[in-house]
Amino acid sequence: MTRKRPLKQAFALLVVLSIFMVGFRLIPFDEPRISLGNYTIEDGFQLRVIASESLLKAPVSMDFDDKGRMWVVEMIGYMPNLEGIGEEEPTGKISILEDADKDGVADHAKVFLDKLVLPRGVAHVYGGLLYIDGPKLWFVEIKNDRPGKKTLVDPVYAEGGNVEHSSNGLMMNIDNWIYNANYNFRYQLKNGKWLKEPTSARGQWGITKDNFGRLYYNNNSTNLQGDYVLPNKIIRNKYFKPSIAENKRLGANRVYPIHQTSVNRGYQSGVLDEKGFLKDVTAACGPLVYRGGIFPESYNQNAFVCVPEANLIKRNVLHYKGLQITASQAIEGKEFIASTDEGFRPVNLFNGPDGAMYVVDMHRGIIQHKAYISQYLTEQLAGKKLDTLQNAGRILKVTSKTIKPNPIPDLSKASSSQLVALLSHSNGWLRDRAQQLLIQKKDRSVIHQLIKLTSLTNSFSTAIHALYVLDGLNALSFESLSALVNQSKNPETIAHAVGLLERFSARQHVAKMKAISTQLLAQNNETIDLYLSMSLSPWLNLSEATFLPVLSEIEKKHASQGIFQEAITSGLGGKEEVYLTSMNPTDLLKKDLTTAITNRQKKELNPIFVLEKNSVDNRTKGLKLFRSICATCHGADGKGIQDLAPPLKGSEYIDGSMKRLASIILHGVSGPIHVNGKLYQLNNEMPALINNKEISDQDIADIIRFTQNAFAKAGKGISADDVKKMRDKKPSGSGIFTEKQLLESDFEK
Structure with missing residues (x-):
């Protein structure tokens, strides 16, 4: 059976x-059978x-x-x-x-x-x-x-x-x-x-x-x-x-x-x-x-x-x-x-x-x-x-516990109209994904529906989602954005729209953009004023005489707010001196504009326009150098290796003077040597790095910083300049430190 x-x-x-x-x-x-008894969560929720x-x-x-x-x-x-x-x-x-x-x-x-x-x-x-x-x-x-x-x-x-x-x-x-x-x-x-x-x-x-x-x-x-x-x-x-x-x-x-x-x-x-x-x-x-x-x-x-x-x-x-x-x-x-x-x-x-x-x-x-x-x-x-x-x-x-999750839809089968409807959903994940799928579909048959949504006002930013779908479909124009800016009652939608208007800056649109600016300023809304000030840069390139007064009006309205002064300075890139001489700016704005002018003269850019990749921090550099130079003998865990090198953990040379430690790394050391009360008879000398041209003073400082973090009881630091000074303090004799010399030398002088 x-x-x-x-x-x-x-x-x-x-x-x-x-x-x-x-x-x-x-x-x-096998589905998890994991107890969450030792977890707490706010009342009204479940995990x-x-x-x-x-x-x-x-x-x-x-x-x-x-x-x-x-x-x-x-x-x-x-x-x-x-x-x-x-x-x-x-x-x-x-x-x-x-x-x-x-x-x-x-x-x-x-x-x-x-x-x-x-x-x-x-x-x-x-x-x-x-x-x-x-x-x-x-x-x-x-x-x-x-x-x-x-x-x-x-x-x-x-x-x-x-x-x-x-x-x-x-x-x-x-x-x-x-x-x-x-x-x-x-x-x-x-x-x-x-x-x-x-x-x-x-x-x-x-x-x-x-x-x-x-x-x-x-x-x-x-x-x-x-x-x-x-x-x-x-x-x-x-x-x-x-x-x-x-x-x-x-x-x-x-x-x-x-x-x-x-x-x-x-x-x-x-x-x-x-x-x-x-x-x-x-x-x-x-x-x-x-x-x-x-x-x-x-x-x-x-x-x-x-x-x-x-x-x-x-x-x-x-x-x-x-x-x-x-x-x-x-x-x-x-x-x-x-x-x-x-x-x-x-x-x-x-x-x-x-x-x-x-x-x-x-x-x-x-x-x-x-x-x-x-x-x-x-x-x-x-x-x-x-x-x-x-x-x-x-x-x-x-x-x-009181509001059930929504069913998970299969958006891969959703029609364009269904995706448009999701732009008004309370779930931001669905709005975000619907926006991107509509752009991928390239279905221009929904453009009219999207334009209708751009005038919608709700807490879900539906109008903004619709606006950027239109952007992704290359369905925006100066005329459509102008109409939206003039009709919308939502400052957040207007903020995005005036930014998108930048790409349509052209001489034939200057008069219309001036009229739009005047209409927006009349609303006396902080958000609108701020984003207008940040969106005038390409228009200034077409007509300084038309738009510098617009910036000046915004500046005077919000003279005590540093965020507006930064926004205006951002939009004036390359025209700071023109503004200074013609618009009589407030002291707060003068300071920012002067900073930008000075930086330009010194060719000091905002670092984001210079950096191509993240820099390696000192501790990570120290770790990499330690592993390639030191760990072979001292062990990756710093516990030492029999007959090769003593441990670093618990060592008075790690917990003691940093200049002495730098000197050991630079000039090397020969045994026998006591570490933490135990005698180590070393078969080999610890090699000196002083003649290694690939290892800089900063590299040695980074190695020390890593050892202090990983092995010291209480970490201490040392500068590259301090390391450099230790280069000249060579031990007498063979040029490699003995234990006696390490104990008798005053490295802090």
């Missing part, structure tokens, strides 16, 4: 077999594990495709051990997670790309996939869930630094440009060619946006940062760097963990409170402005932030006060999500196609990179055996 399978099990088996028959490599998985090991390992980012499936970036090579040895191995991958039985939990995984080196970002754009592999940014076409033609978008995208400080994010904004965290370039595919142009450098890990299109980000020691203005609007003047309008700290850094956590600088005064709890963020990352539409109204456009070192997620309430933005702790003394599980390492947050918030939990013990990890933290992690928590990873889903 044949035993009948349960219906659910039979369905899952059928799916697996059918996929196997068409040649896909699909990995089945669920929807994917976990062994379906995925070390997830760091994700995106959804048009079918609503999760594509997860697995950075498996990151810190595979406390020494970080082997992280350059091509073990990373991008996997497609599927929910075959439709119960809301992923039960199958399919590898799309593998053999990647420290991948850390992915984005579904232009019908394909943008992703990071090592230092390079690639775009790959997708053919039946398999990689197709690959295009190298940027060969130096993530060069420089280590993985904690290399480019990531890859977020398509409402303006049809792709922005990043930790990189000063943005990207766009237009007419078959990839465009790359400078933008302001933003944050460290993760990037997000609000409904208007402003960008938000953070760094490890700053909870939340953001821009007061839309991207690339206030950097028009290459010789002026704004300081008021961009890269603003928005909220406090205080955190409220629910247990003692192991953090990198926990031994320093002020890092932990009297109970041993972390006080301020030290590894903040992965911010998200929630735009999903299924949380209660008061949560819309709240900014959530990952704090993996304290095993929690913060909620910040954003406050829009005129042109400024601030953020405040949502509930004093309490975080949105907190756990006592030290493996909970949230590193990124995303809005989903169903309106839920998705948490990428790397779920591992070590999150600090070797270049920065202190001896204190190394011992803490080893003592708790957290270094053994590897090859795990989870995706968590946050939903409201």
